[in-house]
Amino acid sequence: MSERRRALLIAGAVVAGLLLVGLVLWLSRRDGSTSTRDAGGTEVDSTGPMVSVTLYYPSLSDRRLHAEERSIPESTREEKVRSIVAALLEGPQSQMLAAPLPGTIELAGVFFGEGGVIYLDLRQPDQERPPALGSLEELLAVYSLVDSVALNTPGIDRVALLWNGSQPESFSGHVDTARPLTPNRKLLAESP
Amino acid sequence: MRRFVAFCWLACALLTSLGAEAQEPAPPPPTSGLVGRAIVGSESIPVALQPADGGTLFALTPLVRRLGGTLEQGAYGESWELRILETLYTFGPNSGALLRGEDILPLSAMPQIGATGPMVPLDFLEQTFGDQLGLQFQWEPATATLLVRRPISRTLEVVPELVQLQGTSTLALEFSDTPRYRIDEQPGLIEIEILGDRLVNPWGDPPGDSLVRQVQVGEQKIRLRLAPGTASQHYVLRRPFRLVFDVYPSTPSGRAATEVQRIVPPRQRQGIRTIVIDPGHGGSETGAIGASGTEEKDLTLAIARSLARALERRLPVKVVLTRSEDLQMSLDDRTALANQNKADLFVSLHVNSSYGSSAQGAETYILSTEASDERAADAAAAENQSGEGDGDPLYDLQLILWDLSQTHHLSESLRFATLVQEELNSALELRDRGVKQAPFRVLMGAAMPAVLVELGFLSNPTEEKHLESLDYQNQLVDSLVRAIARYKTLVESRPEDRSGTGDTP
Numbered sequence: 001m002s003e004r005r006r007a008l009l010i011a012g013a014v015v016a017g018l019l020l021v022g023l024v025l026w027l028s029r030r031d032g033s034t035s036t037r038d039a040g041g042t043e044v045d046s047t048g049p050m051v052s053v054t055l056y057y058p059s060l061s062d063r064r065l066h067a068e069e070r071s072i073p074e075s076t077r078e079e080k081v082r083s084i085v086a087a088l089l090e091g092p093q094s095q096m097l098a099a100p101l102p103g104t105i106e107l108a109g110v111f112f113g114e115g116g117v118i119y120l121d122l123r124q125p126d127q128e129r130p131p132a133l134g135s136l137e138e139l140l141a142v143y144s145l146v147d148s149v150a151l152n153t154p155g156i157d158r159v160a161l162l163w164n165g166s167q168p169e170s171f172s173g174h175v176d177t178a179r180p181l182t183p184n185r186k187l188l189a190e191s192p
Numbered sequence: 193m194r195r196f197v198a199f200c201w202l203a204c205a206l207l208t209s210l211g212a213e214a215q216e217p218a219p220p221p222p223t224s225g226l227v228g229r230a231i232v233g234s235e236s237i238p239v240a241l242q243p244a245d246g247g248t249l250f251a252l253t254p255l256v257r258r259l260g261g262t263l264e265q266g267a268y269g270e271s272w273e274l275r276i277l278e279t280l281y282t283f284g285p286n287s288g289a290l291l292r293g294e295d296i297l298p299l300s301a302m303p304q305i306g307a308t309g310p311m312v313p314l315d316f317l318e319q320t321f322g323d324q325l326g327l328q329f330q331w332e333p334a335t336a337t338l339l340v341r342r343p344i345s346r347t348l349e350v351v352p353e354l355v356q357l358q359g360t361s362t363l364a365l366e367f368s369d370t371p372r373y374r375i376d377e378q379p380g381l382i383e384i385e386i387l388g389d390r391l392v393n394p395w396g397d398p399p400g401d402s403l404v405r406q407v408q409v410g411e412q413k414i415r416l417r418l419a420p421g422t423a424s425q426h427y428v429l430r431r432p433f434r435l436v437f438d439v440y441p442s443t444p445s446g447r448a449a450t451e452v453q454r455i456v457p458p459r460q461r462q463g464i465r466t467i468v469i470d471p472g473h474g475g476s477e478t479g480a481i482g483a484s485g486t487e488e489k490d491l492t493l494a495i496a497r498s499l500a501r502a503l504e505r506r507l508p509v510k511v512v513l514t515r516s517e518d519l520q521m522s523l524d525d526r527t528a529l530a531n532q533n534k535a536d537l538f539v540s541l542h543v544n545s546s547y548g549s550s551a552q553g554a555e556t557y558i559l560s561t562e563a564s565d566e567r568a569a570d571a572a573a574a575e576n577q578s579g580e581g582d583g584d585p586l587y588d589l590q591l592i593l594w595d596l597s598q599t600h601h602l603s604e605s606l607r608f609a610t611l612v613q614e615e616l617n618s619a620l621e622l623r624d625r626g627v628k629q630a631p632f633r634v635l636m637g638a639a640m641p642a643v644l645v646e647l648g649f650l651s652n653p654t655e656e657k658h659l660e661s662l663d664y665q666n667q668l669v670d671s672l673v674r675a676i677a678r679y680k681t682l683v684e685s686r687p688e689d690r691s692g693t694g695d696t697p
Contacts, residue, residue, distance in 0.1 A: 060548035078271070098547040108302075109287025111271055119296070121287040134480035134488070134545025135557075135646060139630055160296075165288030167296050169523050169633050173473050174542070174644075176633035 049074040053152045055087055056188060057097035058140035064189035065144055068092055077153060078110050084148050085120065100144035102131060108165075116157035117180045118149060123164050130163050133172040142175045143184045150183045158182050228336030232258050239338060242311045246301035248331065249311035250338060259321050259340070263309070272303075272310050276324040283316070290316060314338075326372055326388045346389045350414070352407050354398045361403040365414065365435045373435070375426065382416040382424065382437065403439045464537055464680040466510045467503060468530035470634065471496035472542040472644075475520025480545030482650035482659075488543045491659055493518065495647065496541050499669045506673055507680065527638040537608065537676065538642035540634050543659060545651040552652045553625060554616040554668070557644040558605040559636060560629035604641035608679045612645055615671040615678075645672070 051074045056065035072083040085107045091099035102124070109121035124131070133141060146159040158180035160167060169178040226241040230250075237258055240251035252274070256263045261276040274281040282291040285305045290297040301313040317329045321340075330339040349368040354361060365384070372387040393409040400406045406417040416437065418424065423442035428435055471492035473479035479488025493515070500511040512533050514526040530538045544555070609627040616622070635642045647668050648655045658664040 058547045061550065063546070063551075109271075109284040109289065111282050111284060111287075111289070111291050112266070113282070113291055114293055119289070119291065121284075121289055129476065132478045132481055132488075134650065135542055135630070135632070135644075136544050136546045136551070137480070137651075140547070162287075162289055162296065165296075165302075166298050173477055173479055173523065174630075174632050174634070176631050176636060178633065181631075 051080075053080075053084055053087075054148075055084065055092075056144050056147045056151075057088070057092040057094070058100055058137070058144055059189065060096055060098055062189065063136060063140070063187075065140060065147060065187050066092075066094070066097055066189045068094065068097070077112070077155075081110050081118065081120070081149055081153060082107060084152055085145065088144060088148055100141040105131075109162075112156075113160070113180075116155055117160055118153070118156045118158075119160045119162055120145065120149065121162040121165055128164070130168065130171040133174075135172075135174040138170075138172040138174045140187065142171060142177060142181065143187050146181045147183045147185070147188065226336070228338060230255060230258070230338040230340055232340045240306055240308055240311070241336065242304060242306060244301045244304065244311075244313070247313050248333065249301060249304055249306075249313055250317065251306060251308050251310075252312050252316075253309040255317065255321070255340075259325065259327065261321075274320060276320055279324055281320050283310070283312070285310070290319060292319075323372070343388070348386070348389050348391055350391050350393055350409055351395055352393070352398050352409060352414075354401060354404055354407060356401045356403065361401050361439045363404055363407060363416065363437045363439070365437075367433045367435070370433045377424070380418050380420060380422075382418065382426075384414040384416075384435065386412050386414075403441075404437075463684045464509060464676070466512065466533055466535045467537045467539065467676065468512045468514060468526075468533060468535040469496045469500055469503075470514040470526045470530075470538065470540040472540055472634075474515050474518055477520050480543060480650045482545075482656040483549075483653050484656060486650055486656055486660055488545075488650060489518065491543050491647070491650075491665075492541045495665050495668060498665060499539075499541075499672055502669050502673050503676065507677055509676075509680070523633040524637065526634055527636070527642070530642075531637070531639050535638075535640050537679070538635075538638045538640055539672070539676075540632075540642070540644040542644060542646050544646040544649045546649060547651075549651050549653065551649045552655050553622040554613075554620060554648055555625050555628055555646045556609040556613045556616070557628050557630050557632060557635070557646065558602065558609050559642070560631050601639070601641045604683075605635075605643055607682070608641050608675070609643045611678050611682075612643060612672065612675040615675040616645075616647075616668070619667050619671040 050071040053070050053072055054067045055070055056067055059066050070087050072080065072087070075083070088100055089103050089105055089107075091103065101122075105122055105124045107120060108123045109119070111119040111121070113119055122130070142161065145161065149159050150156050160180040161171065161177050162168075163171065167178060169176070171177050226243070227238050228241045228250075229236045230239045235258070237254050239254055242249040252263060256274065261274055263272065263274050265271070266273050266282065271282055271284045274283070279292060283289070283299075283303055286302050288299045288302050290299055297319050299313055299319075300315050303313070303316065304311045314329055314331050317327075321327045322329060326342060328341045328343050330341070331337075332339065346369065348371055351366045352363060353366070354363045356362075371389055374385045374387060376383045376385065390411050391409060391414070392411075397407050397409055400417075403419050403422050404416055405419055406415070408415040408417075416439075418439055421442055422439050424437050424439045426435065426437045471489070473489035473492060475489075477489065479492070481487055496513055497516065500513055503509055503511050512529070512535065514529050515521050526540070527538065544551070606627060613625070613627055617625075630644075632644050635644055648659050650656050650659065
């Protein structure tokens with residue numbers, strides 16, 4: 001091998017190494033940190049501390065709300081509530097349970113009112129009204145949200161549900177949502 | 193060798209550019225850059241603007257700086273808090289709700305967060321600074337100018353009228369225009385301070401009575417002197433604007449007796465003469481929808497019409513339908529209709545739906561006791577609340593109606609619901625699911641025994657087919673007629689209760 005050929009090979013190897021290091025650096029900086037997705041599909045930093053929450057999903061077979069555990073990042077109360085609602089709308093892990101409301105529904109706003117009341121402002125693009133539900137579905141959907149939020153959030157005693165910024169007398173024509181609701185433990189299935 | 197050097201330069205340049213891209217912060221979000229001005233008195237201040245669905249948004253920070261109040265981000269991140277005088281308003285981006293304490297005030301457009309802080313719609317300013325400070329806001333888009341004015345003091349006529357009926361004194365203050373006011377309640381004294389306007393009282397002060405000893409209308413203040421041992425509630429009625437005070441003895445037994453006397457019609461229920469049938473849902477509110485497209489609102493209307501005809505044919509009763517066609521109606525209007533008709537029985541018809549497809553059968557619901565307890569707590573809280581006079585005018589009345597009706601009629605509702613369930617189970621040969629309780633809005637406020645019947649599950653394809661068939665509908669109607677007939681017989685065969693406040697001697 002000539003001197004010139006050997007020099008070219010070494011230089012090529014150095015450049016290839018530099019390119020590889022650069023590529024790895026760029027990719028790692030672009031990601032920022034190691035991340036994963038939580039139960040609600042939200043990208044979270046899995047390196048930070050996590051907390052466990054219990055979510056309550058409607059059952060497909062009985063008339064109860066069934067518990068599922070989730071880990072969500074430890075954060076402010078508002079972010080915690082947003083993670084809980086996102087996970088509920090994303091749906092359960094068990095195939096015997098259902099998401100309380102369609103996944104296209106969004107949590108537009110969270111307000112902490114006086115007297116331990118939290119206001120969840122829900123909406124769905126291009127939908128003036130909440131979804132049409134039967135009374136059993138509505139009962140389970142409403143209390144899936146109320147119980148999951150209130151029972152996981154210290155200091156929250158009642159949950160008011162808004163739709164597009166207004167508090168409807170009922171979401172789907174049955175359950176009274178014209179006032180903040182306290183959790184309904186009677187709807188919760190007993191733990192196995 | 194030149195080629196090699198050039199290649200190295202290219203590689204370094206590429207690495208530098210990649211590194212630079214990775215390190216550069218994200219560019220700030222684009223802003224519209226629109227700036228208008230607010231004219232406050234003789235002063236002009238620049239105000240950032242942002243177009244939005246439903247109107248223009250205005251930067252709040254410079255307005256707060258000029259008009260007063262404090263604006264800060266809430267302790268929990270996204271929410272913002274605006275405090276004007278003693279009132280705290282909470283709001284957030286991308287939500288059309290403005291919270292004033294527990295009151296929810298709808299906004300015409302959703303606030304956004306701009307480069308200088310929150311951007312809010314015009315009605316936000318009207319509902320905060322307008323209500324608290326009496327300012328008027330006028331937006332002139334042609335010149336991008338927001339005029340902020342303090343209106344010239346008005347002269348409002350007020351006519352006080354005091355009546356005492358069945359142990360409660362009711363004072364109605366009727367104003368010629370909507371006033372701004374503040375209410376200060378102390379034991380034995382209520383003062384209504386008029387903010388900015390001047391009052392005239394063309395008819396003079398009314399004479400006092402045993403509960404409201406004196407009514408004094410001044411130019412800026414109305415004073416009510418109350419007898420010792422009284423309590424009061426106030427509410428607003430509109431068109432014309434009236435501020436109404438109910439004053440009653442404050443001892444619990446005295447108050448309860450007063451409420452009973454006020455709300456219960458002065459007659460005894462001696463039988464089932466008027467029945468209100470409520471076909472659930474209607475109009476754009478379809479209710480549940482079955483797999484093959486059957487809509488709950490259509491089924492409930494068809495069965496309700498059939499039930500009304502059968503009842504009037506087979507029983508000596510008057511039947512009123514809350515709706516006889518496909519129209520939307522609020523839940524509260526349905527029970528209000530039953531109350532107006534002095535109905536003896538309220539039957540709301542629905543068809544159910546569940547998350548799975550296996551649920552089947554008919555069920556009968558009465559109002560849950562938890563809902564009853566919560567409403568009672570709400571009523572107590574409402575009674576203790578003071579200072580704000582702009583609440584829902586019907587709320588207190590609703591609570592009283594509910595309290596009364598549920599205390600007196602829940603057990604009757606359960607008795608009737610049991611008969612309905614027995615008849616439906618027998619006709620449909622179903623396992624007895626028992627009477628259920630739920631916090632259904634349509635059962636609140638009915639001043640009579642009230643049940644909600646779920647006639648079947650649209651989410652069950654087999655049951656959906658049954659429900660569509662006329663034969664099955666007739667079986668349901670027959671069952672309901674038999675249940676109502678049994679209940680009517682039960683009620684009318686009881687010995688009369690002569691302890692009430694009836695008109696029977």
